[in-house]
Amino acid sequence: MCFKTSDTATNMQFLTCMDKKYFTCDICSKKFSQKYNLTRHILKHRNKKLYSCDVCNKNFYEEKNLNVHYRKHTNEKLFSCVVCHKVFYSKSALNAHYRIHTKEKPFSCDACNAQFSHKSLLKVHFFTHANKKPFSCDICGKEFSSVSTLKEHYFIHSHEKPFSCDVCNKQFSRKSTLYDHFRTHTNERPFSCDVCNKKFCNRNSLRVHSITHTNERPFSCEVCKKKFAHQSNLKVHHRLHTNEKPFSCEVCKKKFAQKSHLKVHLRLHTNEKPFSCDTCGKKFSQRSNLTLHFRIHSKEKSFSCDVCNE
DSSP states (O other): OEEEEEETTTTEEEEEESSOOOEEOTTTOOEESSHHHHHHHHHHHHTOOOEEOTTTOOEESSHHHHHHHHHHHHTOOOEEOTTTOOEESSHHHHHHHHHHHHOOOOEEOTTTOOEESSHHHHHHHHHHHHTOOOEEOTTTOOEESSHHHHHHHHHHHHTOOOEEOTTTOOEESOHHHHHHHHHHHHTOOOEEOTTTOOEESSHHHHHHHHHHHHTOOOEEOTTTOOEESSHHHHHHHHHHHHTOOOEEOTTTOOEESSHHHHHHHHHHHHTOOOEEOTTTOOEESSHHHHHHHHHHHHTOOOOOOTTTOO
16 A cells, blocks of 8 residues: 655655565565565575574574574573463564463454464464365374474374473373363363353363263264264273273272273272262262262162062
8 A cells, every 4th residue: 555645845755655565586476575585585495594503403594583492492481471471482472372361363264264363273274175184194194284283193103292281290292282281270261162151171172062962972882883972982982892901000900991990999099088078077089989978968768679669
């Protein structure tokens, strides 16, 4: 857009063309308003990275990106969030983080109007319209729409968990899983059910919960045809047929089909009793035992004899 101004005294006219882009890339036709930006852009086509890290030899197109990268080696985090006080290596990372608090999503898809808080997320989203997954794992062949997702996937094969929680030190193989976990400390639940308004800390938990309203059971056992609302429940059920017990007690070596069963079992060794009666204060290692105990106080008798009805 051009803004014209005239000086009647000198009869001179100044023209400022703020949005015109004069310098064009011969390779991809992208245009730039400054020659410096074009020169920097051409380096990416040539894959020429001029600035190298002395510590890990990683290369960068720009010196400022190298300077930011150095802070990862020195663990220097200069930029702090005024809301949650989390610290970051770069100002751009801090600005992107702020959108978690403001719920701002400035990047919009031209095809479906879906909005995103990060430009990288929008870029990955574009592949869903094109049905493209150009990056594949050379171990299992699984395909992904972004390099970053592929890199995180590799951690599954290597059993590496490079993402650690600053609060409890729990480690994760995926950064997104760490973000979901972090909300358990902040008690942030940004995902809400449209039916019952129940809130969740991650989108997947909301998706799993939504099936309870539809009574839908899309996952079926191939052996006995029993149906389940969640794939995780089907996976656990399948162990009944295979007799698989992947969870083992480190104390007595007893094995279990479900992680929750192992967790309850461990209380036998630790003598932990987290469930207590509000009436008499008696404690139990399992919630089911507490429920049965309540009937002593309520005089409830849930089971009757078929012969005499007592």
